[in-house]
Amino acid sequence: MDLNPGVEKVFAALSSQQDLRDGAATTSLSSGITLFQNKKYKEAAAAFRMATAYKPDYIDAYNFMASAYLQSGKNKEAIDAYKISLQLDKSQDEIHVNLANIYIAEKRNNEAEKELKVAANLNPQSSLAPYTLGHLYLQTNRPKDAVDQFKKVISLEPKNGNGQYALGLAYNRLGQYDDAVKELKQAVTLKKDFALANYELGNAYAGQGQMEQAREQVAVLKKINTSQSNTLAKDLDKSISQPKIYSFNDANSSFGPYSTFGAATSLIILGLAAPSSSKDFTMQFQFDSGMDVGSVMTLSNWSISKASGGPGGIYNNGISLHQGDQISVSPVPKSVTFDPETSQATVTFSITQNEAGTGVIDPSHLVFKFSGTDVNGKQMDPNADEYDGFAGEPF
16 A cells, blocks of 8 residues: 555655664764773763664663773763663673673672673573683682583683683682692693793692692793783792791800710710709790791790701711710700790700710700791791701701
């Protein structure tokens, strides 16, 4: 049926007006994009709003508008723009993820989780939603759930490296260091100069007690030599460092762990001339870290022994003495005091002369060892938890 000429004119006019509005919307969008690229985010948002005024169902304009609001720190307005966009087209999985990221920034974790699950269902072949959801679970102390999400990421993108890194991170949180090392080694193999993965690999090695391998990752991070890797190298070095005996304070100690010949010395020189006489002596040690006061003052964390080789040498240089003349020191000190302000421990121990007054001791080969922890619960560095006068430095 033919339309009345008047009606046809109305339709033509309306069509022409719509074309004009669509053209104006496109022009506003283009203008907004240019402003956005020039980092004029407030003006860009206004241009995108104008585009939606000309064309209320302009999905791209709402999405760009949300981005401009985000750059301006206007999260509420960005959320509103994304919600309108999703009302127009709920199938935009990436927009659900974008909305979730804003919720995560605002600690609206339940809403974020909901959006990410929707995105994952909309596009099961995309790794973006499960990867983001996995990190949300890590942030909310749900590492087991994070493991499941990162395994999905790896199944979708097995050669990317990001999934292996994230899975290794989750295993570290769970204390499953063997699994973490496996995943993180693969991550740094798949992705060159992957500083974050090297950092986590160092932590995983430390969790296994493999401190040398952990320190190797510090060197790797320094070699990458970017701002990020250098910062991570410092953080890892601090994280894996263990407390050490820094030095022996001779001036504040009554026992001199030295002898002229580096061997047996008569107790008479130590002021023990009378048979069966006893005397207390002190050794003061300087730690390089803040130490746990209770741990330092626990006597069983200290030991005093005769050197048997290595950096500490051999007691009396391996020369056997008459059994009755050899004086043994108690393997546990008499007392320990500690100054947390200076990180100095003063160890008190006793030496007793034999009944004949002929006792001898090798002061330079008496090994003092501490096996406690610092304020963070870290065990002592096994390369600096002992001291004797022969070595002259902690070992």
